[in-house]
Amino acid sequence: MRKPRGVSLPWSRAPRAALGGKLTLVVAAVTALLSCFLAGSAVLIGAAAGGAATDYQAAAVCPDSYGPVFSRAGLPVEQAPVVADTVRRQAAAHGFPQPVTSLFAGVLTHVDLGPATGRKIKLSYRDGALGQVQQLQGGGAGLWVGDDLTRFSPVRPGDPVNVLGFALPPVAGVYHALTVPPPRWWCSQQTLATVYAYANDPIHTVALAGDQRTFDAAVATLGLPTLDFTVSFYLDPPRTTGEARADLDRSRELIDAVRADLRRQGLGDVVAMQIPFERSLQIAGQAEHNVLVSILPLAAISVLVGFGAVATVALQWYQRRRTQVRLLAARGSRPAALGGLAVAELGLPVLAGGIVGIVLARVALPLYAPPGQIGTGSQVAAAGIALGALLVSLLVLGVVVAVRTHRDFQVGRRPVRALSRRLLAFVPWELATAGLAVLGWSRLAGYGASSRQGTPLPQVDPLALTYPVFVVLTAGLVAARLVWLLLRASHHVRWWSKPPLQLAIRRLAGARAPVTGVLVVGVLAIGTLAAGSGIARGQHTALDDKSGILVGANSRVDVETGVGLGTITLPPDLRGTSTVAGRTSGTGSVVLVVDPATFASAAYLGPLRDRITELLPKLTTPVPGGLPALRIGHAATQSAALPGLPPAVTVADLPWFPLLGGNLGYVVSRTALTPAQLAAIPQWSLLSQQPLERVSAALSGAGLTQIDRTSRDGAVDALPFYVVEWTFSFVTVLGGVLGVVAVLALLVAVEVRRRQNALAGALVLRMGMRVRTLFGSHLIELGLLAGLAAVAGVVCGVTVAGLAVPRFDPVRWLAPRSALPDQTMFVLAVLAAGVLVVLLAGWLAVRSVRTARTVELLRG
Structure with a gap:
């Protein structure tokens, strides 16, 4: 027997029917967008923090420290070419670039360079060194001397060089002597390639051999027994922790191969084999872990809030479609099928919003995340988690409608359950959140205690980092509790001499649950945004101030x-x-x-x-x-x-x-x-x-002469400040998203009460009230709600940030201490946004009154 066509029509026509409630459709799409955005952005922020920390560490260390380094002070001269050839051969086999060999002899005294006699020089050679200095005079093979010598001695290219009667290769040229700190290419050889003018017995110059043959000839002529030997590699700087780990694994393989090769030649562990960037990778990985662990609890809470918003959208859809759902239930449709009807009607907007949220989380990454590169694996993981959140949102949408249908049309209302729900409203939830806030505050006291040399990052404590959110949430719950009690007692208010105010109070009292919900979300959004942005900006300002005060200016150079x-x-x-x-x-x-x-x-x-x-x-x-x-x-x-x-x-x-x-x-x-x-x-x-x-x-x-140089960029280890700033960048994003949720919740509340507002508004207009007065009444209603949320959120958020910024200071021993920056612009922005939202919501409420037909409203 064929199934009647009418039974399947609601499901097949559900996507088109969704256009009948455009606001619900938009809210569903935006809610899914925000949920998927938060789910994906949490993972992306953690990965970007790892990339940014890797960039910071790569810029802080010498550029030839990313790979393995083979070195020894006092290596016998005859072993140096054997070790260099072994490293060069194994490096080629393991895909490494050409190694750079550095050879420094001891200080040579009583050196005569042309007319200059009795000088002290350091004989050196480094692959490609002449291309990394400023050549002033001469050229070709031979010994190059620094202008720190020629400035006081008449030494020119072509002058002979003699050491206690031994003739060395002549002076080939003059280069600009390296100062402290030297260019980055020379960073790892700073102590050997520069002259310290403040030393008690300084050398006069570092003589660079134009090629290794010149250096070997000079060493052989003097019969020097040992050399300071280093072989390193100039690899591309790693951009992510994954790339750094890959370089680290390759470096370990090369070290094992070189060690085995040297042992076969009977040299054993003749040189030290190290990977200097290994410690930097540990710090970068810890920074990534700290940020990710810190924001995961907040991310989980925010995604759960997103699911709650989807559930609210489902209930709003159920209220709009209640007549149709009741008819379908009477025809025998099961709750699961009716939940599927909600998914069929709102599924496409939810799916589209979720996909847009996933894409937006990746595209807008430079606007909210640390400036670090993200690996492919992290991007796939973020997209997978966001897709999981999208699927759960669709499931929540169908389950909420199915459960509500089951309760209304199959089980019926149970007074016990209604009583239990009423009792839940009297549970002091704010005491639980206040307890978590106090616990977080106690953990926050020692946050920066471990930020010392050797432990550059503060030990992370998720409870300490969630303290501002729990304080703001407590404030929101307390404000909602007070408003709930005041609205319950509002029926005693008799201000009919001021009809707009009286009607506004009546409307608020008639929708206590939506009002308190919007209030909690609004306080949480504004307070979280204030706390997150304040703490993040406070750490950024503290880093600028501490480095600037320590250096004294943008740059400092000790001069003669x-x-x-x-x-x-x-x-x-x-x-x-x-x-x-x-x-x-x-x-x-x-x-x-x-x-x-x-x-x-x-x-x-x-x-x-x-x-x-x-x-x-x-x-x-x-x-x-x-x-x-x-x-x-x-x-x-x-x-x-x-x-x-x-x-x-x-x-x-x-x-x-x-x-x-x-x-x-x-x-x-x-x-x-x-x-x-x-x-x-x-x-x-x-x-x-x-x-x-x-x-x-x-x-x-x-x-x-420049004795020493420093700048604000490298004066203070900035990574501990960045970790706090990156962590609270997510808190700021969370506050912004919750702000959008609060606005949507307010608009949904207005939409849900559209019929009631239209009927009541039409009646008061028939009784003589002007449209302008009715609009003012709605502005009073919505303004009280938005104003209370704004005041409570701003006061709480700014206060929390002001108390927390000094506690998050990772370098408390360095003046000045962290302090909350000026929040005037933030307060003005919140007020401006609040006014715009109130005007929009009030216009929507009055618009439904002006477009409604009183007869149709009374008949409905």
């Missing part, structure tokens, strides 16, 4: 005394953006000598810029009894006596100062010192706003 005294003028490129400061100590306090006229414009002053700029002119005003000085890091034991200077007369106290940090010290003006006192200052530093490369190039072009 003549620059500090002013007898040697600065290059034109550095004037106006640089200043010179001197340092001395000897009484327990560091004395910093600054130039008030240029210090404020060149140094990094951070959050104390206005205060320091105001105080610097006071250092030029004479005071009785000593030198006017700024006292830094005041302590009871701090002495006012200054080494070789008059006693300090404090004109103001500051908690920290550029270059000094929070250490005990005094800041004085150079204009208050005599020339003799200035000449006694042992160390002078050039502080500049310009990048270190530009400063170094300008000083080199002027022929000025």
Whole structure:
């Protein structure tokens, strides 16, 4: 017997029927989009954190440290070519590039180079070295000497070289001597390839052999017994932890092969075989693990919230289709089939939204994730997890409708269950979340205690990192509890003299459950967004401030005394953006000598810029009894006596100062010192706003000696700060997504009550109320809800962030401590978004009234 056609029509026409409720269709698609976006973004953020940490570690170590390194100080001369040939042969067999061999002989004394006699040089050779230095004069084979020698000695290409009567290859050319820190290609050989001018017995230059034949001839002529030997590889820097592990495995295989080959030749473990990047990979892997473990609980909670939103959409669909569902149930359709009807009607939008969410999570990755590369495996895993969330969303959609149908048309209503549901509303859920928040706060106290040398990353504790979310959730639940109680008692309110307000209160009281739900989600969204963005920005600002204060400016170069005294003028490129400061100590306090006229414009002053700029002119005003000085890091034991200077007369106290940090010290003006006192200052530093490369190039072009160089980029280990920032970038994303959910929940609540609002609005319009007044009533209703969510979320989120930022400081010993940045723009953005949402929701509510027909509403 053929099945009646009418039974199958609702299922076959379900996708077209979905167009009858466009808002429900959009909400279903967006809800699935957000759920899949959060599920995929959590995995992608963790993988991107690993990639970014790998990039950071690769930039921090020497570029020939990514692969294996074979080295030994004092290797017998006759063994060096055997080891080099063995490494070269095995490297080719294992797919490694051409190795770079470095050979350094000991310091040669009593060396005569042309007219210069009695010099000390270090003889060296490195594959490709001449291509990695600036050649100034000459060329070809022979010995190349640095201009640190020729600047004071008349040595030119072609001059003979003699050591105690032994003739070495002549001077072939002059190169620009390497300074500290050297270019990255020379990083691993810094101690051997540079001259330290501050050493007690410095060498005069490092002589580079133009080729290995020249070096071998010089070593053989002098009969040197041993060499400092290194063989390394310049591999491509790894971009992900997976690539770094692959390089590590290949390096281990090469080391095993070289070790076995050397043992066959009877040399045994004649050289040390290491993989320097192994430790860096461990740190990068730990960073990836810390971020992923930290955000997984929040990701799970957010995806569950997404499933709850899908369940809400299912209930809203059920309410709209209740008449049709009742008819189909009466005809014999089972709950599972009716759940399938909901999936058939909303499945396509849910599926489309989920796929868009998966794609959006990958495409928008640069906007919310750490700037790291992601491996293919991590991308596949993220897509798989997001697809799993999409399938669960479809399942939730069908199961919720099926269960609701089963309860309404097969089981009937049970008073016991209704009573149990009412009792659940009185359970103090906020006490549980408050307990978790207190537990997280207690774990947060020691978060940065392990951030020391040897343990560069704080030990992760997911409870500590979820503390801000639990505090915000507690605030939302408390606010919802109060609003619930107030709405239950609102029937006593009699403000009919103000009809818009009275009607708004009645509408709120008639929808307590949707109101409290929207309120909780809204507070959670705004509070989470405030806490996440505040903590992330706080760590970013703290890193900038700490590195800037430690260096003193964007870049710092220790210069010769003549620059500090002013007898040697600065290059034109550095004037106006640089200043010179001197340092001395000897009484327990560091004395910093600054130039008030240029210090404020060149140094990094951070959050104390206005205060320091105001105080610097006071250092030029004479005071009785000593030198006017700024006292830094005041302590009871701090002495006012200054080494070789008059006693300090404090004109103001500051908690920290550029270059000094929070250490005990005094800041004085150079204009208050005599020339003799200035000449006694042992160390002078050039502080500049310009990048270190530009400063170094300008000083080199002027022929000025650079003793030491540093910049803000490498002054502080930034990875611990990045880990916190990357973790709370997901919290920020979560807050933004919850904000979208809150807006959708508000619009859905308006849509669900469309018929009731239309009927009530039509009646009050017939009774004489103007449309403008009705619109104002809806604005009051929605404004109270959105305003309470905004106020509670902002206050709670900003307060939590302000308390948490100092606790998340991974380098608490370095001044200044982390602090919450200015949140004014965030508050204004929240207020503007809230006003727009309220206006939109109010317009939708009034629109349903104006387009409704009163007769049809009464008949329905």
